[in-house]
Amino acid sequence: xxxxxxxxxxxxxxxxxxxxxxxxxxxxxQKGLRTLVLERGRPVEHVKDYPTTLSSPWEMTHRGRxxxxxxxxxxxxxxxxxxxxxxxxxxFVKDVDHPYQQTKPFDWIRGYQVGGKSLSWxxxxxxxxxxxxxxxxxxxxxxxxxIRYADLAPWYSYVEKFAGISGNRDGLSTLPDGEFLPPFExxxxxxxxxxxxxxxxxxxxxxxxxTANLSKAQPHHLALGRADCQSRNWCGRGCxxxxxFSSNSATLPVAAATGKLTIRPFSVVHSIIYDxxxxxxxxxxxxxxxxxxxxxxxxxxxxxxxxxxxxTLVLMNSISSRFPNGLGNDxxxxxxxxxDHNYRGRVAGVYEGHDLDDRYYYGRRPTGTYVPRFRNVLAxxxxxxxxxxxxxxxxxxxxWERGSWTEGFGSDFKESLTQxxxxxxxxxxxxxxxxxxxNHVKLNTDKKDQWGMPTLDIDCAWGDNEDRMTRDAxxxxxxxxxxxxxxxxxxxxxxxxPGLAIHEMGTARMGRDPKTSMLNQWNxxxxxxxxxxxxxxxxxxxxxxxxxxxxxALTARAADxxxxxLKAGKL
Numbered sequence: 001x002x003x004x005x006x007x008x009x010x011x012x013x014x015x016x017x018x019x020x021x022x023x024x025x026x027x028x029x030q031k032g033l034r035t036l037v038l039e040r041g042r043p044v045e046h047v048k049d050y051p052t053t054l055s056s057p058w059e060m061t062h063r064g065r066x067x068x069x070x071x072x073x074x075x076x077x078x079x080x081x082x083x084x085x086x087x088x089x090x091x092f093v094k095d096v097d098h099p100y101q102q103t104k105p106f107d108w109i110r111g112y113q114v115g116g117k118s119l120s121w122x123x124x125x126x127x128x129x130x131x132x133x134x135x136x137x138x139x140x141x142x143x144x145x146x147i148r149y150a151d152l153a154p155w156y157s158y159v160e161k162f163a164g165i166s167g168n169r170d171g172l173s174t175l176p177d178g179e180f181l182p183p184f185e186x187x188x189x190x191x192x193x194x195x196x197x198x199x200x201x202x203x204x205x206x207x208x209x210x211t212a213n214l215s216k217a218q219p220h221h222l223a224l225g226r227a228d229c230q231s232r233n234w235c236g237r238g239c240x241x242x243x244x245f246s247s248n249s250a251t252l253p254v255a256a257a258t259g260k261l262t263i264r265p266f267s268v269v270h271s272i273i274y275d276x277x278x279x280x281x282x283x284x285x286x287x288x289x290x291x292x293x294x295x296x297x298x299x300x301x302x303x304x305x306x307x308x309x310x311x312t313l314v315l316m317n318s319i320s321s322r323f324p325n326g327l328g329n330d331x332x333x334x335x336x337x338x339x340d341h342n343y344r345g346r347v348a349g350v351y352e353g354h355d356l357d358d359r360y361y362y363g364r365r366p367t368g369t370y371v372p373r374f375r376n377v378l379a380x381x382x383x384x385x386x387x388x389x390x391x392x393x394x395x396x397x398x399x400w401e402r403g404s405w406t407e408g409f410g411s412d413f414k415e416s417l418t419q420x421x422x423x424x425x426x427x428x429x430x431x432x433x434x435x436x437x438x439n440h441v442k443l444n445t446d447k448k449d450q451w452g453m454p455t456l457d458i459d460c461a462w463g464d465n466e467d468r469m470t471r472d473a474x475x476x477x478x479x480x481x482x483x484x485x486x487x488x489x490x491x492x493x494x495x496x497x498p499g500l501a502i503h504e505m506g507t508a509r510m511g512r513d514p515k516t517s518m519l520n521q522w523n524x525x526x527x528x529x530x531x532x533x534x535x536x537x538x539x540x541x542x543x544x545x546x547x548x549x550x551x552x553a554l555t556a557r558a559a560d561x562x563x564x565x566l567k568a569g570k571l
Contacts, residue, residue, distance in 0.1 A: 018116025022247030041112030050238030
């Protein structure tokens with residue numbers, strides 16, 4: 001080993017600092033490994049770099065909204081209208097600076113900074129059910145998962161306890177319970193709907209969503225400087241209380257406290273270096289985003305956590321005489337089986353009853369309500385599609401905020417805004433997308449970015465199964481609303497392109513057979529044993545639950561295995 005290699009050598013390298021990368025850093029450093037975290041974006045310091053976290057609209061230049069010239073430079077990110085604004089837009093990329101090609105429409109939402117999208121995620125954290133790991137084998141769509149729920153259950157518990165997940169123990173086989181902090185409370189319209197559905201349906205349960213917000217901080221949270229959620233629901237700006245889980249508030253501080261963490265921001269990973277003689281990866285080649293200088297760093301194990309599509313790009317760009325089609329890609333499946341969640345079906349309505357006219361609620365709860373998957377679970381044979389969907393739900397009563405869209409002027413108008421409006425309720429379908437070979441990404445070496453990196457061509461579209469599922473979800477939501485006394489006022493398929501759910505998955509999938517998958521049961525490349533991929537790229541199917549909790553559990557499990565293997569001299 002020469003001097004440069006000695007100076008730039010670590011026990012482990014983690015590529016990416018988002019939800020899964022932060023977990024990899026925490027686990028590896030706590031187990032004694034000197035770990036380098038490479039982040040392509042800027043540094044973000046917890047609390048200090050949340051400039052709008054307490055800002056009111058009148059304190060913002062454009063009252064919180066971006067002007068047209070900013071939106072025009074980021075037309076894809078602008079579709080995330082609830083977050084790409086003056087309050088939290090700093091946590092999203094500018095499309096003009098980070099190009100890609102859409103063979104078919106695909107909205108690639110990205111956040112390049114220390115912490116990644118953990119600073120802007122929706123924080124819903126549902127476990128997968130046992131059948132989610134079995135569906136591929138049973139219906140023949142996708143390869144069989146090399147793990148089952150029992151393999152991941154203890155790791156779900158492990159990450160839930162550390163992260164802090166609020167929720168209720170609902171006792172549902174379709175959505176296993178976890179290690180929960182006290183749940184947030186439903187408001188009265190949601191309780192009314194819940195009770196009505198209990199009377200009408202045996203298999204459709206409205207529950208408070210499980211969410212990574214500290215309803216009641218525990219001693220280990222307080223020790224990190226984290227505190228109870230203040231129910232402001234301004235989470236996407238960055239939380240100075242550390243009340244929602246992020247890499248910056250939780251995993252990275254723990255990793256830093258070990259004294260074994262080095263974070264290098266402004267580092268675009270060009271490729272993973274493979275040694276044909278040693279038959280292993282030896283390091284990572286990095287481009288400095290400011291100087292464009294190329295540096296190589298070396299390590300015994302490498303965790304790839306750059307988020308699904310960027311992790312895939314790195315693997316594809318890591319070519320050698322042994323792997324001319326991308327690192328570990330003997331199977332030819334790298335880049336294929338891209339999935340997202342299907343959020344096209346939306347139904348809304350107004351409550352027809354008057355029993356709640358004298359009721360209201362307090363605070364801005366940071367989560368909503370949820371209906372776990374009920375289609376195609378047991379003996380349900382009445383659908384014309386496979387898999388299923390959940391519903392994200394919410395109810396409320398309009399009040400002072402009506403002033404932003406209600407016409408009027410003068411004292412009478414102001415007085416009218418002190419009186420609450422009617423109760424309303426909405427449902428958004430959250431559907432599973434099947435893994436299909438034709439949904440894929442590939443490198444475009446003719447169109448490079450400003451650092452000389454190939455860009456991605458993304459070719460992904462919904463299939464017939466997703467279309468049929470959407471129609472069923474809308475129809476069932478309408479029936480469910482009517483059963484709860486809600487008059488439906490809108491029921492639409494918005495036909496949004498894949499990507500906008502921001503749950504892209506599957507392009508370097510796990511599997512039992514190296515001929516049809518990239519990774520084994522430990523998220524380890526079949527053919528390069530010291531490289532692990534534990535972000536969304538590793539997923540063999542998508543289920544319909546929000547996926548981040550599963551990424552966390554997979555990462556903690558893989559890191560534990562990697563360190564044990566390393567200490568045993570097997571890596």
